[in-house]
Amino acid sequence: MLDRQCSKSTCQREAVATLTYVYADSMAVVGPLAPERSPHGFDLCADHADRLSAPQGWRVVRHQTLGTGR
Template identity: 65%
Template sequence: MSARPCSKIACGRDAVSTLTYDYADSMAVLGPLSLAPEPHSYDLCARHAERMSVPQGWQVVRHVLVTDPLPGVVDA
């Protein structure tokens, strides 16, 4: 898969996450980069994914791959 740029204006970093909005449920879903670009989603670099904010009263759902290490867990 070739690299896709971050959707934020003037950001030249490679995207690592995809953000989608569910307006009916006041929810933003941030997950791993989708396999293909979608017209109603936003690809974000690590910096913008980490700093993402939503309107007051909205819920944020962050999906991670099960291969990602859990915070604070060290392999023995």
């Protein structure tokens, strides 16, 4: 277990995904939890990862891990 919490300010849940932004392509990318924290990524719990929305004109890309059903 990596024992990391969601990056949302008041959330205490365990992080399961990492969010990164690709500004040049106007994309928010949500993928499996990165093995290590990154200054350019945000760790999210399952609820925040599922509910993530992006500004108008941006795309949300969700990468799934095989065998998880997410």
